[in-house]
Amino acid sequence: MVIETHRSATSKRMRATRLRSASRSARQYPGLLLGSILLALILLVAIAGPLIIRSNPLDTMPRHARAGPSAEFPFGNDASGRDILSRVVHAVRLDLAVVCVVALVATTGGALIGLLSGYVGGLADQILMRFVDILMAFPGFLLALTVTAVLGNNVKTIVFALGVAYSPVIIRVVRAQVLSLREAPFIEAARAIGTPTWEIIVFHLLPNTWSIVLAHAALFSAWAVLDIAGLSFLGLGIKPPTPELGAMTAEGAEHMVSGRWWMSVFPGIFIMLMALTFTLLGDSLRDMLDPRYRK
Amino acid sequence: MFFLTHFLPGNPILVRAGVATAESVELIERQLGLDRPLSEQYFEYMRNLARGDLGKSWVTNRPVRDDLRDRLPASIELAVYGTALSLLLGLPLGMLAAVKQDTLIDHVARLIGALGVSTPAFWLGLVLLYVFFFLLKWAPAPWGRLSVAVAEPPLVTGLLTLDSLLAGNREAFANALGHLALPSITLAAVELPVVMRLTRATMIDVLQQDYITTARALGIPYRRIVLTDALQNSMISILTVTGLIFAFLIAGSVLVERVFSWPGVGLYAYRALTNNDFAAIQAFIIVTTLTYILVNWVTDILYGVVDPRIRT
Numbered sequence: 015m016v017i018e019t020h021r022s023a024t025s026k027r028m029r030a031t032r033l034r035s036a037s038r039s040a041r042q043y044p045g046l047l048l049g050s051i052l053l054a055l056i057l058l059v060a061i062a063g064p065l066i067i068r069s070n071p072l073d074t075m076p077r078h079a080r081a082g083p084s085a086e087f088p089f090g091n092d093a094s095g096r097d098i099l100s101r102v103v104h105a106v107r108l109d110l111a112v113v114c115v116v117a118l119v120a121t122t123g124g125a126l127i128g129l130l131s132g133y134v135g136g137l138a139d140q141i142l143m144r145f146v147d148i149l150m151a152f153p154g155f156l157l158a159l160t161v162t163a164v165l166g167n168n169v170k171t172i173v174f175a176l177g178v179a180y181s182p183v184i185i186r187v188v189r190a191q192v193l194s195l196r197e198a199p200f201i202e203a204a205r206a207i208g209t210p211t212w213e214i215i216v217f218h219l220l221p222n223t224w225s226i227v228l229a230h231a232a233l234f235s236a237w238a239v240l241d242i243a244g245l246s247f248l249g250l251g252i253k254p255p256t257p258e259l260g261a262m263t264a265e266g267a268e269h270m271v272s273g274r275w276w277m278s279v280f281p282g283i284f285i286m287l288m289a290l291t292f293t294l295l296g297d298s299l300r301d302m303l304d305p306r307y308r309k
Numbered sequence: 310m311f312f313l314t315h316f317l318p319g320n321p322i323l324v325r326a327g328v329a330t331a332e333s334v335e336l337i338e339r340q341l342g343l344d345r346p347l348s349e350q351y352f353e354y355m356r357n358l359a360r361g362d363l364g365k366s367w368v369t370n371r372p373v374r375d376d377l378r379d380r381l382p383a384s385i386e387l388a389v390y391g392t393a394l395s396l397l398l399g400l401p402l403g404m405l406a407a408v409k410q411d412t413l414i415d416h417v418a419r420l421i422g423a424l425g426v427s428t429p430a431f432w433l434g435l436v437l438l439y440v441f442f443f444l445l446k447w448a449p450a451p452w453g454r455l456s457v458a459v460a461e462p463p464l465v466t467g468l469l470t471l472d473s474l475l476a477g478n479r480e481a482f483a484n485a486l487g488h489l490a491l492p493s494i495t496l497a498a499v500e501l502p503v504v505m506r507l508t509r510a511t512m513i514d515v516l517q518q519d520y521i522t523t524a525r526a527l528g529i530p531y532r533r534i535v536l537t538d539a540l541q542n543s544m545i546s547i548l549t550v551t552g553l554i555f556a557f558l559i560a561g562s563v564l565v566e567r568v569f570s571w572p573g574v575g576l577y578a579y580r581a582l583t584n585n586d587f588a589a590i591q592a593f594i595i596v597t598t599l600t601y602i603l604v605n606w607v608t609d610i611l612y613g614v615v616d617p618r619i620r621t
Binding site for chain 2: 044045151152153154155156159160163236239240243244247248249250260263264266267270271272273275278279281282285286287288289290293294297
């Protein structure tokens with residue numbers, strides 16, 4: 015009985031502390047708070063949006079062609095009369111999905127390669143690093159541009175191209191982390207008692223790279239939002255009539271100079287919001303993990 | 310890269326021959342040397358490259374080298390104005406944010422930085438066009454570097470603003486500047502957050518150094534410390550990341566030149582990519598990558614020159 019109350023008091027205090035520390039970190043890292051709110055909103059648009067806005071994003075309605083925002087179509091209609099709001103909502107869903115896959119592929123692939131290369135070392139590591147250097151010599155967007163131009167533009171090539179363009183960054187960071195960890199006493203101890211290599215990698219090295227991987231996943235997502243939209247804007251990404259934010263901006267481009275702003279402006283705002291979300295999250299994660307910025 | 314471009318799915322011969330019969334395809338294949346083994350084509354390309362011959366574009370039907378030479382000044386001019394603008398605004402803003410770290414000013418500056426990184430350049434260009442061309446009618450139409458009615462100044466450097474000044478042609482200068490305004494603002498918006506975030510991070514690092522504390526202990530006004538010692542020392546690190554800014558510049562220029570129909574190398578690359586123009590794509594990649602490597606190499610050397618600590 016006494017113990018019971020004591021425990022509940024402790025848990026209450028703990029909850030209060032946790033709450034206080036959460037509100038403190040929100041004050042200290044306002045970007046994290048804003049980023050999380052934005053992420054929730056974007057997820058809401060991507061998941062619930064297509065359920066609420068029932069009109070088909072591919073339906074052409076010649077009667078409404080080039081019509082501005084109205085009560086029926088709040089974001090207006092495009093050149094062939096399609097509902098821009100519906101297209102934006104579906105595009106956010108598609109872009110978010112592709113972005114997540116790109117970030118996942120680039121971070122897990124890159125982190126694994128960096129982990130193995132750093133731990134195993136030797137000739138394989140040297141050859142791999144030279145290869146990474148070569149990849150790093152190309153500006154990322156340019157690399158992705160060429161790869162999609164060569165292999166054809168579909169979602170699979172975009173994921174591959176951006177994955178190849180981004181992963182060198184994380185390969186290097188993870189490898190550097192592993193190189194410094196490899197000589198750490200606890201790894202040495204693990205090796206001394208005969209722990210198998212794979213166990214060292216999975217149970218001792220991997221957990222120590224989580225934070226880097228997480229921060230990079232957010233960073234890559236921000237890049238991917240802009241690069242996918244940029245590729246599609248140039249016609250080298252996802253092709254119309256599939257609703258995609260960058261391709262929609264391109265479709266509206268020629269109407270911008272004749273004053274029909276809604277065709278490009280709305281998709282662009284959502285590109286910006288998505289990129290902003292991941293930038294804020296990535297930045298605050300990096301700041302929280304980098305002791306130089308921590309106070 | 311050579312092999313990559315030769316796996317382009319589109320068949321350039323069909324683009325060239327129009328309605329192609331088997332014989333005409335074969336004829337053009339032989340003309341372009343595409344019937345020979347890929348390795349032979351590769352070595353031939355490398356031999357030509359060593360002589361500075363980048364091949365022939367089949368979109369413009371001219372040597373790629375001439376195309377690039379004609380178009381490079383337009384891109385350089387745009388890049389110079391864009392970079393200058395971003396440095397002019399980004400450096401002070403980054404310094405201010407660093408000095409006022411974790412105050413409201415810092416948070417606002419960081420939000421601007423985050424917003425800047427997140428804004429798609431092509432979209433910003435379009436919005437600027439809508440506001441300044443359609444609504445306010447301040448900016449000229451987004452086609453080319455000069456209005457049709459304005460005579461081009463005699464060619465000296467290829468940079469129209471410089472050439473028109475050299476020729477004393479005020480009208481051409483104002484016109485060229487007007488055409489440059491929106492594209493360079495767009496490009497600057499791409500670079501500015503990079504410059505700003507970098508300046509801020511470096512400055513915060515430098516301000517925590519012992520010699521700054523010493524200087525403050527000696528009673529030197531903080532403003533003077535920031536503007537002399539701290540700025541000087543952060544410039545070193547900022548310099549080394551010029552390569553990073555340059556990468557943004559290349560990617561940005563393809564998109565920005567596309568939006569403003571700017572007759573530079575970026576637009577050329579875009580046309581080449583969408584038309585399967587092997588020679589032009591390869592040339593663009595080789596030129597930009599070499600420049601990129603060169604820029605990074607020069608900054609590395611400069612780093613050693615200005616920072617005696619890393620000289621060995």
